[in-house]
Amino acid sequence: MYKFTEEQLMIRDMVREFTANEIEPRDRAMDENGFDWDLIPKLVDAGLMAIHMPEEYGGGGGDTITSEIVINEIAKGSASIALFLDAHWLAADMILLHGTEEQKKKYVPLCAEGKVFAFGLTESNAGSDAAAIKSVAEKQPDGSYILNGGKAWITNSGIADYYLIMAKTDPTAGNKGISVFIVPKEAEGLTVGKFEKKMGMRGSGTCELSFDNIKLPADSLVGPEGRGFMIAMQALDGARISIGAIASGLMQHAMDKAIKYAKERVTFGKPIYKHQAVGFKFADMAAKIRATDLMIWDTCAMKDSGVRFSTEAAELKLLASRWACEVCDDCIQIHGGNGYSHEFDVERFYRDAKLLEIGEGTSEILRMVISGAVIGR
Amino acid sequence: MAKSDYKGIWVFAEQQNGKLNGTVLELLAKSQELKEHTGEEISAVLLGKNVSHLADTLFAYGADKVILVENGALENYSARPYEAALTQVAEKYKPSIILYGATSLGRDLAPRLMVSLNTGLTADAIDLGFDKDEVFYQTTPAYGGSILAHIVILEARPQMATVRPMMFEPIEPRVGAKGEIITETVTVEADPDYEVLETAPKQDTGDSIEGAQVVVAGGRGIKEESDLTALKELAELLGGKLAASRPLVDNGWLPHEKQIGQSGAAIKPKYIFNIAISGSVQYQVGMQNSGCIISINHTKGAPIFDISHYGAVADYRSVVPALVEEIKRRKA
Amino acid sequence: MKILVFVKQVPDTDDVKLDPKTGNIMREGVASKLNPLDANAVEAAIQLKEKYGATVCAISMGPPQAEEVLKKALALGCDEAYLLSDRAFGGADTLATSYTLAMAAKKIGGYDLLLFGRHAVDGDTAQTGPATAAQLGIPQITLASSIDVQDGYVICDRVLEDSVQKVRAKLPALVTVTAEINQPRYPKPINIMKALKKPRFVWNAEDLGADKTRTGIPGSPSSTKEVLEPPKRNADTKYFSGSGEEIAAQIADMLHDEHLI
Numbered sequence: 012m013y014k015f016t017e018e019q020l021m022i023r024d025m026v027r028e029f030t031a032n033e034i035e036p037r038d039r040a041m042d043e044n045g046f047d048w049d050l051i052p053k054l055v056d057a058g059l060m061a062i063h064m065p066e067e068y069g070g071g072g073g074d075t076i077t078s079e080i081v082i083n084e085i086a087k088g089s090a091s092i093a094l095f096l097d098a099h100w101l102a103a104d105m106i107l108l109h110g111t112e113e114q115k116k117k118y119v120p121l122c123a124e125g126k127v128f129a130f131g132l133t134e135s136n137a138g139s140d141a142a143a144i145k146s147v148a149e150k151q152p153d154g155s156y157i158l159n160g161g162k163a164w165i166t167n168s169g170i171a172d173y174y175l176i177m178a179k180t181d182p183t184a185g186n187k188g189i190s191v192f193i194v195p196k197e198a199e200g201l202t203v204g205k206f207e208k209k210m211g212m213r214g215s216g217t218c219e220l221s222f223d224n225i226k227l228p229a230d231s232l233v234g235p236e237g238r239g240f241m242i243a244m245q246a247l248d249g250a251r252i253s254i255g256a257i258a259s260g261l262m263q264h265a266m267d268k269a270i271k272y273a274k275e276r277v278t279f280g281k282p283i284y285k286h287q288a289v290g291f292k293f294a295d296m297a298a299k300i301r302a303t304d305l306m307i308w309d310t311c312a313m314k315d316s317g318v319r320f321s322t323e324a325a326e327l328k329l330l331a332s333r334w335a336c337e338v339c340d341d342c343i344q345i346h347g348g349n350g351y352s353h354e355f356d357v358e359r360f361y362r363d364a365k366l367l368e369i370g371e372g373t374s375e376i377l378r379m380v381i382s383g384a385v386i387g388r
Numbered sequence: 389m390a391k392s393d394y395k396g397i398w399v400f401a402e403q404q405n406g407k408l409n410g411t412v413l414e415l416l417a418k419s420q421e422l423k424e425h426t427g428e429e430i431s432a433v434l435l436g437k438n439v440s441h442l443a444d445t446l447f448a449y450g451a452d453k454v455i456l457v458e459n460g461a462l463e464n465y466s467a468r469p470y471e472a473a474l475t476q477v478a479e480k481y482k483p484s485i486i487l488y489g490a491t492s493l494g495r496d497l498a499p500r501l502m503v504s505l506n507t508g509l510t511a512d513a514i515d516l517g518f519d520k521d522e523v524f525y526q527t528t529p530a531y532g533g534s535i536l537a538h539i540v541i542l543e544a545r546p547q548m549a550t551v552r553p554m555m556f557e558p559i560e561p562r563v564g565a566k567g568e569i570i571t572e573t574v575t576v577e578a579d580p581d582y583e584v585l586e587t588a589p590k591q592d593t594g595d596s597i598e599g600a601q602v603v604v605a606g607g608r609g610i611k612e613e614s615d616l617t618a619l620k621e622l623a624e625l626l627g628g629k630l631a632a633s634r635p636l637v638d639n640g641w642l643p644h645e646k647q648i649g650q651s652g653a654a655i656k657p658k659y660i661f662n663i664a665i666s667g668s669v670q671y672q673v674g675m676q677n678s679g680c681i682i683s684i685n686h687t688k689g690a691p692i693f694d695i696s697h698y699g700a701v702a703d704y705r706s707v708v709p710a711l712v713e714e715i716k717r718r719k720a
Numbered sequence: 721m722k723i724l725v726f727v728k729q730v731p732d733t734d735d736v737k738l739d740p741k742t743g744n745i746m747r748e749g750v751a752s753k754l755n756p757l758d759a760n761a762v763e764a765a766i767q768l769k770e771k772y773g774a775t776v777c778a779i780s781m782g783p784p785q786a787e788e789v790l791k792k793a794l795a796l797g798c799d800e801a802y803l804l805s806d807r808a809f810g811g812a813d814t815l816a817t818s819y820t821l822a823m824a825a826k827k828i829g830g831y832d833l834l835l836f837g838r839h840a841v842d843g844d845t846a847q848t849g850p851a852t853a854a855q856l857g858i859p860q861i862t863l864a865s866s867i868d869v870q871d872g873y874v875i876c877d878r879v880l881e882d883s884v885q886k887v888r889a890k891l892p893a894l895v896t897v898t899a900e901i902n903q904p905r906y907p908k909p910i911n912i913m914k915a916l917k918k919p920r921f922v923w924n925a926e927d928l929g930a931d932k933t934r935t936g937i938p939g940s941p942s943s944t945k946e947v948l949e950p951p952k953r954n955a956d957t958k959y960f961s962g963s964g965e966e967i968a969a970q971i972a973d974m975l976h977d978e979h980l981i
Binding site for chain 3: 467468471491492493495496497498499500502503504506507508509510511512519523525529530535536537538539540541542543544579580581582583584585586587588589590591602625626638644650651659669672680682684691693694696697698699700701702703705706707709710711713714715718719
Binding site: 017018021022025028029056057058059062066070071072073077081 | 910
């Protein structure tokens with residue numbers, strides 16, 4: 012049995028209450044209208060924007076398990092907001108782990124105070140094949156950089172105050188020619204496109220970004236030049252645990268709605284959960300949620316202990332995202348015709364779930380990572 | 389002192405600015421039933437300054453005696469002087485029962501008497517009576533309102549209760565009824581440590597549910613805040629007000645002044661629509677005396693139907709908008 | 721300034737089961753929470769602390785599990801927690817409870833302000849606050865919808881049936897607050913982590929120097945004699961049925977017959 016500390020349990024209860032009161036009631040409206048900006052000050056007041064960042068930088072001082080408890084609980088009310096927080100941390104963590112002391116002192120407190128961060132790797136022609144990105148940051152004689160190119164499918168774009176952008180500083184060096192830069196939203200030459208019309212996760216912002224001769228001072232560079240690919244991949248390993256935590260929360264949210272429905276809905280003289288065809292679906296769901304949770308907390312413990320967890324994070328995301336699609340599918344089926352209607356929430360969950368198999372490493376990329384690790388390259 | 393030495397039913401005659409609170413007449417009415425049982429006299433205890441003119445009303449509505457305690461320190465209500473004055477007369481006369489209206493004033497004062505007289509006090513009773521063992525009980529809804537409890541004060545005296553407003557009808561006034569006025573003097577000083585700095589009438593938002601002839605109330609089963617628009621429209625079409633049971637106030641959809649029930653308002657409109665309200669006892673005590681009760685709930689066994697004149701087992705979302713349209717059509 | 725804020729653990733459900741024999745609440749298997757109005761009282765205390773500086777002590781009477789609500793109070797910003805726990809306190813009515821709470825206040829000592837939620841959602845008596853003020857012989861302000869402290873006085877707005885008052889009471893005083901007074905915050909995770917390191921005390925009847933004939937059941941003049949189902953009254957409900965439109969038409973007919981439309 013995985014045992015949380017007393018503090019972690021109290022934090023879980025607090026986030027659960029926060030989610031039930033502040034987030035869950037907004038999720039349906041966000042599906043129609045997009046991200047709800049009122050949530051940022053609420054997340055700040057609740058101390059959730061930088062829960063795992065060190066206290067000396069204004070963070071909450073929590074560990075990986077605590078931060079994934081937060082993601083998991085928020086996902087029980089809104090997968091979109093959990094994804095928002097995941098992307099925010101994915102970007103800000105790069106500064107925390109690889110930034111200079113000055114960068115940490117400047118940006119990490121902002122992360123806690125409600126400035127939003129976004130992670131920019133994917134481009135319209137380069138997603139899974141990250142080394143194929145075309146954005147270029149050209150070094151100038153004075154040490155600054157000129158950024159050109161663009162990005163696509165960037166979570167939190169249009170919402171973020173700061174973008175962590177991967178761009179080539181040496182276009183001839185493949186993976187080893189990529190570097191990471193902090194680009195503020197006010198940067199001259201940055202254009203943020205319209206919000207994409209997405210299938211799901213519609214409460215999170217996703218836009219195209221284009222860079223037209225953006226001048227970036229030398230201290231915009233995060234980590235050494237040419238190490239960007241490694242930094243990004245390391246950050247993505249952590250984010251894949253979060254995707255697992257979102258999947259678990261979303262499955263729980265969907266199952267709770269389906270249980271409620273199955274108890275109220277009567278066919279052939281009894282509530283439908285008493286029909287084995289329905290009851291057994293819940294058995295499968297519960298098993299998937301529990302297996303996901305065990306993988307989440309185990310992978311978190313690996314991360315906190317400092318061992319490499321890329322394969323395990325990939326395994327977690329691979330299974331959890333598939334199961335989330337299956338569970339939401341089952342929940343729609345349990346709802347019958349009602350499940351197909353916007354009036355009931357499960358069709359939204361189904362649309363949200365699908366993103367989990369695509370974002371932050373598609374299932375195919377994850378299989379490459381895992382098979383590479385188990386078979387050897 | 390044996391408990392049998394305590395005799396008499398007292399009603400605290402709450403008054404402010406020389407006007408009796410409505411609960412006083414309700415308590416005098418209920419006391420008639422208690423008197424039939426015990427044969428003990430009913431005394432109204434009237435504290436204030438220049439309030440003796442209220443005695444006639446108290447006699448007309450059922451008091452046998454009025455204990456009049458006038459003092460400058462009692463002109464305006466303040467907890468500690470009232471506590472001191474009432475304690476002194478209660479210790480002198482030793483009534484067996486003291487009833488207070490469960491008003492903001494009654495509930496401010498009575499707990500202090502509980503301490504000063506070292507006795508029991510039942511909060512916000514909805515009924516009073518004597519059980520098969522001849523024990524005086526007070527009925528209160530307990531724990532979510534699915535259950536009623538009979539609270540008793542077996543040994544201590546006086547047996548005290550605050551009683552919820554609007555539970556009993558005042559008796560027909562007995563014109564010209566007279567009784568004994570006992571004038572008591574007490575040693576009491578104004579509280580130097582408590583001061584009312586300002587009093588203003590409550591802003592009437594024009595939206596008060598108290599006094600409304602038609603009320604449309606929504607409850608826990610209302611799925612979304614936006615659904616209240618249709619309920620409000622129905623209320624307005626009928627010249628009434630929108631109200632709610634506690635869950636919709638707790639979740640912030642409506643202000644507390646819209647709440648019907650134990651911890652909200654007690655109302656008796658001519659017509660009340662209960663929409664998606666299951667009808668806990670605590671809700672029912674706030675509206676059970678309404679003229680015509682119409683309830684829509686999707687659960688067949690909901691307790692609200694037990695007290696409803698008309699009911700529909702249906703999803704309110706299919707009925708309320710249709711009803712709004714139907715009324716509009718007929719009015720057109 | 722020293723503020724004592726009194727909190728109660730209540731069942732986190734409206735559907736509480738009672739033991740049919742004793743009429744007592746069956747707590748097993750029922751989740752519990754901080755009484756919602758006590759959260760408002762804690763918030764009021766913390767806001768005063770942030771404004772003027774104060775030591776805030778959270779106090780709860782209850783079984784050992786009631787420590788959970790005290791931990792939450794600490795996470796919200798209270799400085800010390802006191803759990804009054806003793807079998808001798810069990811089954812207390814509001815008289816015995818107020819005696820026990822007043823004994824704790826006296827033992828802590830040096831208090832300026834005592835804060836209560838207006839009522840607890842389980843008992844709903846709204847008596848413990850004023851009764852505790854009476855036990856201590858101090859002034860009270862019930863139904864406070866705002867609170868401030870100035871020059872040794874606590875100043876509150878009170879919303880009554882048909883008027884609003886601004887009142888002041890000289891410290892030490894006791895105030896019971898309504899939900900309107902503030903919006904309780906969520907405890908920040910960082911404060912949750914720190915909360916468990918703050919001082920917590922558990923006191924029994926002997927620690928309080930309490931007279932056991934005045935606590936718990938012996939100290940409670942009132943008791944529950946009987947628990948019963950609410951009476952069913954109007955059995956002859958006339959039911960409308962059919963589709964939404966059909967039901968709407970029948971209701972409209974009825975309203976028409978009643979000359980309401």
